[in-house]
Amino acid sequence: MTILGIDPGSSITGFGIISADRGRLAFVAAGALRVGRSGDLPARLRRAADGVRDLILEHAPDEVCVERVFQHANVHSALVLAHVRGAILAEVDRAGLACREYTALQIKKALVGQGHAAKEQVRSMVQRLLRIHSTGDSLDVSDALAVAICHAHAGPGLRRWEQG
Amino acid sequence: MTILGIDPGSSITGFGIISADRGRLAFVAAGALRVGRSGDLPARLRRAADGVRDLILEHAPDEVCVERVFQHANVHSALVLAHVRGAILAEVDRAGLACREYTALQIKKALVGQGHAAKEQVRSMVQRLLRIHSTGDSLDVSDALAVAICHAHAGPGLRRWEQG
Numbered sequence A, B: 001m002t003i004l005g006i007d008p009g010s011s012i013t014g015f016g017i018i019s020a021d022r023g024r025l026a027f028v029a030a031g032a033l034r035v036g037r038s039g040d041l042p043a044r045l046r047r048a049a050d051g052v053r054d055l056i057l058e059h060a061p062d063e064v065c066v067e068r069v070f071q072h073a074n075v076h077s078a079l080v081l082a083h084v085r086g087a088i089l090a091e092v093d094r095a096g097l098a099c100r101e102y103t104a105l106q107i108k109k110a111l112v113g114q115g116h117a118a119k120e121q122v123r124s125m126v127q128r129l130l131r132i133h134s135t136g137d138s139l140d141v142s143d144a145l146a147v148a149i150c151h152a153h154a155g156p157g158l159r160r161w162e163q164g
Helices: A041-059 A075-094 A105-114 A119-130 A138-164 B041-058 B075-094 B106-112 B119-130 B137-161
Strands: A001-006 A013-021 A026-033 A064-067 A099-103 B002-007 B011-020 B024-034 B061-067 B101-105
Touching: A001 A041, A001 A138, A013 A041, A013 A105, A013 A138, A026 A041, A026 A119, A026 A138, A041 A075, A041 B075, A064 A075, A064 A138, A064 B075, A075 B041, A075 B075, A099 A138, A105 A119, A105 A138, A119 A138, A138 B024, B002 B041, B002 B137, B011 B137, B024 B041, B024 B061, B024 B119, B024 B137, B041 B075, B041 B137, B061 B075, B061 B137, B075 B101, B101 B106, B106 B119, B119 B137
Parallel strands: A001 A064, A064 A099, B002 B061, B061 B101
Antiparallel strands: A001 A013, A013 A026, B002 B011, B011 B024
C-alpha cells in the first residue's frame, strides 16, 4: 500500500510518500510544494491543490493523510492555513481518495511514543524508521513523512474498526 | 459584464449572478449550493468547489467576488468556513478568474450607505436594485447578490486604480 502524507502550510506544503507492506515501511518520495509566501491567496491555493493533484497522478497513493491543525500561534495564520487545507482536501476528495486526519499528539505518540516530543525527535525517528539519512532542511518534509508513518501504524486498526 | 458573487458558508454557499452594463444592473441567476451540514469535510469542500466550477462553466462570468470573513462567532466555525473559502478560491483561480474580496462593511456601505445595516435591509436593497420581488428565504442568496452589486459599483474604480 502506498500512503501520501501531507503537511499543509501557508507558504510551504510538505509531502511524504511511503509504502507500507505488512508493517514494513519504505521511503518512496518526499519534498515540498512551495506556493509562495506573499501575493494572491487564490493563486497560492490553486498551486497547492494542483501540486497535490499531480502527486496523486504520479504516485497513485492508496490512502492519503494530513495533520489536523485546529490551534495556531495567531488567528490570521490559522485562517490562512485553513484555506490551504480546504483547497487540498477538496482536491484529495476529487481524486476519489479518503483523507484521514491525525493530530500532532497522535503523530508524535505513534512515532516517538509520547505526545510532547520535539520536532527534531520526530525527524530523527522518521529517518530511522524509513532508513534514510536525511529529509532535507525543511521540517515540513519530515512532518509529512511522520503523518504517513502514523497512518501506516494506525490505518489498519481504523479500517477494522470502521468495518465492524 | 457578468459578475458572480459568492457567499461561502460551511453548509450553504450562496451565489448570485448579475450583469452590469454602464451602471445598469440586471439579475441573471441566484441560488444556494447545499453541501450538507455534517459528514465528511473533504466531500463537502469538493461539492462546494464543483458547484462553483459548474456555475463558472454555465454562466462564464467576467469577474468573481466573495465576502471576506475574518471574524466569526467561534473559532471552530471560522476555521471550517476558511476551509470552504479555500476550496472555492482555488477553483476560481483555476478558471483563470481573479476573485475580489469585500468586507461586510464595504458591502453594506455600497448597498445601504452605512456599514451597520441589518441583513434584511441589505436584502430589500438587493431586490430594489435588481428589480426582483424575492431572493428566497435564504439570506445567503441575497448576501451573494449583495457582494456582486458591491463589486459592480467598486470594480471599475478598482480597475482604474490598479492600472495606474
